[in-house]
Amino acid sequence: MDSISVSEVTVIGRTHLGFMHSFRQPFSGVPMSPKFCYSRVEGPRAISSSDTNTTSQFAYGERTAATNSDLGYKINGVNLKSRTLISSVKERLLLDANDDAYGGVIVDHEKLPSNPYAFASILRASLSDWRRKGKKGVWLKLPVEQSEFVPIAIKEGFEYHHAEKGYVMLTYWIPEEEPSMLPANASHQVGVGGFVLNQHKEVLVVQEKYCAPSITGLWKLPTGFINESEEIFSGAVREVKEETGVDTEFSEVIAFRHAHNVAFEKSDLFFICMLRPLSDKITIDSLEIEAAKWMPLVEFVEQPMIREDKMFKRVIEICEARLSHRYCGLSPHRLVSTFDGKPSSLYYNVVDDDHDPSNYCNTDFL
Numbered sequence: 001m002d003s004i005s006v007s008e009v010t011v012i013g014r015t016h017l018g019f020m021h022s023f024r025q026p027f028s029g030v031p032m033s034p035k036f037c038y039s040r041v042e043g044p045r046a047i048s049s050s051d052t053n054t055t056s057q058f059a060y061g062e063r064t065a066a067t068n069s070d071l072g073y074k075i076n077g078v079n080l081k082s083r084t085l086i087s088s089v090k091e092r093l094l095l096d097a098n099d100d101a102y103g104g105v106i107v108d109h110e111k112l113p114s115n116p117y118a119f120a121s122i123l124r125a126s127l128s129d130w131r132r133k134g135k136k137g138v139w140l141k142l143p144v145e146q147s148e149f150v151p152i153a154i155k156e157g158f159e160y161h162h163a164e165k166g167y168v169m170l171t172y173w174i175p176e177e178e179p180s181m182l183p184a185n186a187s188h189q190v191g192v193g194g195f196v197l198n199q200h201k202e203v204l205v206v207q208e209k210y211c212a213p214s215i216t217g218l219w220k221l222p223t224g225f226i227n228e229s230e231e232i233f234s235g236a237v238r239e240v241k242e243e244t245g246v247d248t249e250f251s252e253v254i255a256f257r258h259a260h261n262v263a264f265e266k267s268d269l270f271f272i273c274m275l276r277p278l279s280d281k282i283t284i285d286s287l288e289i290e291a292a293k294w295m296p297l298v299e300f301v302e303q304p305m306i307r308e309d310k311m312f313k314r315v316i317e318i319c320e321a322r323l324s325h326r327y328c329g330l331s332p333h334r335l336v337s338t339f340d341g342k343p344s345s346l347y348y349n350v351v352d353d354d355h356d357p358s359n360y361c362n363t364d365f366l
C-alpha cells in the first residue's frame with residue numbers, strides 16, 4: 001500500500017486532540033481561525049490550550065511529535081499507540097484520489113478530511129506526493145458542506161474551474177515547465193425554439209412576460225433552454241408544452257444559431273426545431289408567458305420585428321422552404337459509439353434513402 005487514506009483513519013478517545021492539533025502548524029500563511037478540531041465521535045469543538053498535553057506541537061512533515069504516550073488512533077481496526085507508528089502514519093496521510101487518463105488525479109470528494117486543519121496539511125502533502133510522482137492535473141471537487149476548504153486550496157495554488165449549486169470544482173496544474181492542458185469550463189448554453197404549424201397553417205406563438213424592451217409585444221416562437229442531460233429533441237417538446245400546454249412530436253432541427261457573449265461571457269447555441277402538433281388547446285405558463293395563440297403564418301411573418309430582423313426572417317424562410325420540400329432539416333438517430341460507449345443522438349438528414357422511415361423530408365407537415 002502506497003499510502004493510508006484519510007478515510008481509513010479513525011481517531012479515538014480524548015487525546016486525539018493532540019494529533020489534530022498538529023495540523024495547525026505546517027501551513028504557514030493559511031489563515032486558520034477560528035481554531036477547532038473535529039472528532040468523528042464528538043463532532044467539532046474548539047481547541048483550547050488545555051485541550052492538549054503535547055509538550056511540543058509537531059509540524060506535519062517537519063518535526064516529530066512529542067505527544068502523550070496514551071494517544072490512541074485506530075487504523076483499519078488496529079489501535080496505534082507508538083509514537084513511531086503515529087509519525088509514520090502522519091507522513092503517509094494523503095488525499096484519496098484516482099488517476100485520470102491524462103496523467104492527472106481526481107480527488108475523491110467523499111473521502112475528504114473532516115476539518116480544515118487536516119485538509120490543509122494533507123492537501124499540501126498530497127501535492128508534494130503527486131509532484132514527486134510526475135502527476136499533472138489535479139481535480140478537486142469541494143462540496144458546499146465543506147466550503148471552508150475553498151480558501152485553503154486557493155492559497156495552496158488551486159484555481160476555480162466551475163461551480164454548480166452543490167460544489168465548486170478547483171484545479172491545479174503541477175508541471176511548472178509545461179503550460180496547463182486542463183480543458184476550460186463548458187463554454188456554451190444550449191437553447192431550443194419550436195416551430196409548430198397546424199393544419200390551418202397557423203403557427204404557435206407566444207409573448208414573453210420578461211423580455212428586452214426591443215421585442216416587447218412580439219409574437220415569437222416558444223423558446224427555452226435544455227436541461228442537463230436532456231436531448232435537444234425532448235427539450236424542444238418540453239419547452240413548447242411548458243409554455244403553451246400544446247403537445248408536440250419532434251420532427252427536425254431546421255437550423256441552429258451560434259452567438260457569443262450571450263450569458264455572462266458564455267456563448268449560445270440555439271436550435272430551431274420543427275415540431276408537429278398533437279393537440280391544439282393552449283394553456284400558458286403564466287410565470288413565464290404573457291400570452292400564446294395560434295397565429296396565421298402570413299400574419300406572423302408580417303410582424304415588423306420579424307420582417308426587419310435578418311435572423312428571424314431567415315428562420316421563417318427556412319421553415320417555409322421545408323414546408324414546400326425545398327429544404328430538409330436534421331433528424332436525430334440514436335447510436336452508441338464504441339469510442340465512448342455512450343448512447344448519443346446523431347442529427348442528420350436521409351434525403352438519399354427513400355426507404356428510411358425516418359426520412360421526414362418526404363413527408364408533409366400540413
Ligand SMILES: NC(=O)c1ccc[n+]([C@@H]2O[C@H](COP(=O)([O-])OP(=O)(O)OC[C@H]3O[C@@H](n4cnc5c(N)ncnc54)[C@H](O)[C@@H]3O)[C@@H](O)[C@H]2O)c1
Binds near residue numbers: 190192208210288
Ligand atoms: N427570446 C427570444 O426572442 C429569442 C430569440 C432568439 C433566440 N433565442 C434563444 O432561445 C434560447 C432560450 O432563450 P430565451 O430568450 O427563451 O430564454 P430567457 O432568457 O427568456 O430565459 C428563459 C426563462 O428563464 C428564466 N430566467 C432567465 N434568466 C433569468 C434571470 N436572470 N432571472 C430570473 N429568471 C430568469 C425566465 O423565467 C425566462 O423566461 C436561447 O438559446 C436564445 O439564444 C431566444
